[in-house]
Amino acid sequence: METFELITLIILAVVMIISAVMAVLSKEMPLAILASGAISLLASIFFLVLASPDVAMTEAAIGAGLTTFLFFIILRKTDQNKTENEK
Amino acid sequence: MKNSIAILLVLAFGFFLVHILQLYHTQETLNKTATYYNTNTPAEVGAANVVTAIVVTYRGLDTLGEVTVLFLTAMILGYILRQGGKEKVTKNNTSEILITAANVLIPGSIVLGVYVFINGHLTPGGGFQGGAIIGTAITLMILANPMRTIREGLLHMVESISGFFYVLIGLAGLLFAGGFLDNRILPLGTLGDLFSAGAIPLIYSLIGLKVGTEISSIIANINETGNNTVKL
Numbered sequence: 001m002e003t004f005e006l007i008t009l010i011i012l013a014v015v016m017i018i019s020a021v022m023a024v025l026s027k028e029m030p031l032a033i034l035a036s037g038a039i040s041l042l043a044s045i046f047f048l049v050l051a052s053p054d055v056a057m058t059e060a061a062i063g064a065g066l067t068t069f070l071f072f073i074i075l076r077k078t079d080q081n082k083t084e085n086e087k
Numbered sequence: 088m089k090n091s092i093a094i095l096l097v098l099a100f101g102f103f104l105v106h107i108l109q110l111y112h113t114q115e116t117l118n119k120t121a122t123y124y125n126t127n128t129p130a131e132v133g134a135a136n137v138v139t140a141i142v143v144t145y146r147g148l149d150t151l152g153e154v155t156v157l158f159l160t161a162m163i164l165g166y167i168l169r170q171g172g173k174e175k176v177t178k179n180n181t182s183e184i185l186i187t188a189a190n191v192l193i194p195g196s197i198v199l200g201v202y203v204f205i206n207g208h209l210t211p212g213g214g215f216q217g218g219a220i221i222g223t224a225i226t227l228m229i230l231a232n233p234m235r236t237i238r239e240g241l242l243h244m245v246e247s248i249s250g251f252f253y254v255l256i257g258l259a260g261l262l263f264a265g266g267f268l269d270n271r272i273l274p275l276g277t278l279g280d281l282f283s284a285g286a287i288p289l290i291y292s293l294i295g296l297k298v299g300t301e302i303s304s305i306i307a308n309i310n311e312t313g314n315n316t317v318k319l
Binding site: 074 | 203215219226227229233
């Protein structure tokens with residue numbers, strides 16, 4: 001593996017770890033959801049580099065796309081219930 | 088006290104993980120099974136994507152099981168969520184940016200999903216990935232406009248018909264070719280053509296439709312569930 005490629009991958013891995021920590025510690029819920037989506041997106045790049053495009057596609061479609069949107073739908077539903085209960 | 092036990096457990100786990108990592112070495116050659124798949128796929132299955140050949144034909148029964156698990160998940164989720172009562176979403180406070188972006192992205196993603204599952208035997212991806220992309224498009228549609236009614240009867244019909252024909256194609260393989268889910272009931276064609284690899288494009292299209300409609304119906308159920316307490 002070339003040095004440039006290796007450095008890029010290490011930077012990606014560090015960004016992945018940072019977003020994982022952010023997903024756990026963030027007080028802002030949308031930020032946490034986006035961070036957990038970013039982990040999947042970066043993981044799919046890793047799968048692509050490791051020569052498994054099929055797995056990369058699954059990770060990108062389900063981890064980054066579907067789960068993030070699902071979390072946002074649930075977030076809006078719980079927020080609605082919260083405001084209705086407070087009334 | 089509790090924390091120190093957790094730290095000890097994590098350290099022990101890390102120790103074993105490092106140990107396993109030290110044992111790891113990259114294989115220079117393919118192992119026996121992988122060599123078999125690599126050399127015999129073009130002649131036996133005719134699919135340019137070896138992963139698809141393994142998933143749909145060599146390990147076709149496992150894929151049928153996988154589809155069944157997803158079907159059961161959708162059914163059980165539908166049953167549990169139905170206990171919460173139905174509730175129409177009455178107000179729509181979505182931002183204009185999301186609505187416009189969704190209108191641009193949805194048609195493209197549905198076409199991409201169809202492309203991925205039809206070309207499953209040629210390019211990376213396949214029924215599950217294509218279905219997930221279509222499901223994502225429907226999720227985005229519901230996220231942008233929660234008041235939109237999804238015709239669940241149509242979704243269930245598409246899902247049942249594709250599941251039924253998937254099993255039917257499998258049984259046809261038992262009758263006319265080598266075994267259950269054998270793809271050689273249709274001519275194999277030339278390697279790399281769209282209409283090649285026997286029944287694989289057909290099976291993967293059915294799986295793609297099934298997965299896409301299942302995910303869509305789960306999301307639609309979640310969106311329409313009311314506030315009642317769920318009793319199991």
